[in-house]
Amino acid sequence: MNWSWKVVYDVLPQMLEGLVITVQATIIGALVAYALGLILAIMRMSNSRIISLSTYWISEFIRRTPLLVQLYFLFYVLPDLGIFLEPLEAGIIGLGLHFSTYTSEVFRAGIENVPTGQWEAAKSLNYRPYQTMRYVILPQAIPPMIPPLANYLITMFKETPLLSAITVVELFNAANIYSNSHYKYLEPMTLVGLFFLIVSVPSAYIAMWLERKYQRRYARNH
Amino acid sequence: MDQVLEYTPIIISGTITTIELTVASAIVALIIAFTVGLSRFSRFAAVRVAAVIYLEFFRGTSAIVQMFFMFYVLPLLGIHLSPLLAGIIACGFNLGSYGSEVVRGAIQAVPRTQHEAATALNYTSYQKFRYILLPQAIPVMIPTFGNLLIELLKLTAVASLITISDLTFMAQIIRVQTALTLEPFLVIMVIYFVIASCLVAITDFIAKKIAKGRNLTIRKGI
DSSP: OOOOOHHHHHHHHHHHHHHHHHHHHHHHHHHHHHHHHHHHHHHTTOSSSHHHHHHHHHHHHHTSSOOOHHHHHIIIIIIOOOOOOOHHHHHHHHHHHHHHHHHHHHHHHHTSSSOOHHHHHHTTTTOOHHHIIIIHHHHHHHHHHHHHHHHHHHHHHHHHGGGGTTTTOOOHHHHHHHHHHTTTOOHHHHHHHHHHHHHHHHHHHHHHHHHHHHHHHHHHHH | HHHHHHHHHHHHHHHHHHHHHHHHHHHHHHHHHHHHHHTTTOOSSHHHHHHHHHHHHHHHHHHHHHHHHHIIIIGGGGGGOOOOHHHHHHOOOOOOOHHHHHHHHHHHHEEEEEEEEHHHHEEEEEEHIIIIIIIHHHHHHHHHHHHHHHHHHHHHHHGGGGTSHHHHHHHHHHHHHHHHHHHHHHHHHHHHHHHHHHHHHEEEEEEEHHHTTTTOOOOOOO
C-alpha cells in the first residue's frame, strides 16, 4: 500500500468543491440552530406549563434520537407528504433542528444566570420589557453564551459528513465518491481526516481562548 | 403499519445489535477515557503529549470519517476488522476522547487543598489518585458521562453506513422492500428514544446512589 501523490492531485479539486458545501451547510445550519434554539429557549421559559413541558419533551425527543435517522426522515418521508426539499436543504434543516435543542440550553442558562436583582432593578427604574432585555439582561447574558455557541459550531462542522447519507456531495462524500469509483481509499480518506483536523483543532483553541476571555471578564465584574 | 409489523423480527434484531454496539463501545470508551484522562497528569511529558495528540486527533476528525477509515483503509494496511469490530472501535475511540476531557476536568475540579493534603501525607501518586482524588472526582463525572452515553447511542446509527445491521440499517431495509417511509423511521426513532430514556434513568440512578451520604451536590455537566 503506497501513498500516491497523483491520486491526491486528482481528488483535491473535487474535495475543495465539497468543502464549499460543507462550510455552507455548517454556517447556515448554525444560523438555523441559533434562531430556533432561541425560540425553543423562550418557549421553555414560558409561564404556561403546557408550552414549557411540551417544548421540553419535543426537545428531548430530538436530542435522544440520532441525527442520521432525522436526516433520513426529512429526506424520505417529507416528499411522501408532498414537501420536496433539495438534499442540501434537508441536510441544513436537519442539522439546524437537531442542534437547536442543544443551543436552546445555552440560551436558557445564559438568561437564567442573570441575577434576579438585575430584573428587579430594571423594573424599579420603570424600564419597558424591551428596554429591560435590550439594555440590562442581554448585555449580561450574551457574553457567557459565546464560547458554548462557538463549540456547537465546531460540533456541527464535524457532523456534516452525515449529509453524505442523503446524497449531499460535501467534503466527505466527494472523497467517498472518488474512492468508490477508483478503488483508492487511503489518500482520499486520509485527506478528509486532515481537512477536519486542520479546521477543527485551531477552532477548538479559539473557542477555549474565548472561554478564558469571557470568564476573566465575568470574574472581574463580580 | 401492518406491513411494518411483519418486519418485527428484524426490528428486534436491529435493536439488539444497537444495544450491543452501544454497550461494547461504552466499555471501550470508558477504558480510554480514564487511560487518556489520567495520562494528562503524568509526570512524563511524553505521556502527556501523547494523550493530547490522541485527544485532538479523535475529537478533531469526524466520527464517520474515522469509521470509514477503519473499514476501508485499515484492510489495505493489512488490518482486517469485522464491520462490528470496526464500529465498536470507532465509536469507542471517538467517545473516549470526549470522555477523557471529562475525567481530566473532574480531577482538576477537586480543590487544590486536597492535592496538597495528599502530598503532605506523603501519599504516592497511586495512593493520591486512588484514595483522595478519584473518589471525589467520579461523582462529578457521572452526569456528563450520562450525556456522552446518549451521544454514543446516537453515534451507533452511523455504523449502519459501514453495513452493520443495527436499527437504522433495518429501517433502510424496510424502506427499500416496502416503499414505506414514515412508519419504519418513526418506529425506530421511538425505539432510540426509549433506549436513550432508559440510559438517562440508569445514569440518574447511579448518580444518586453514588452521591448518597457523601454530602456532594451533583451538577449537570462540568
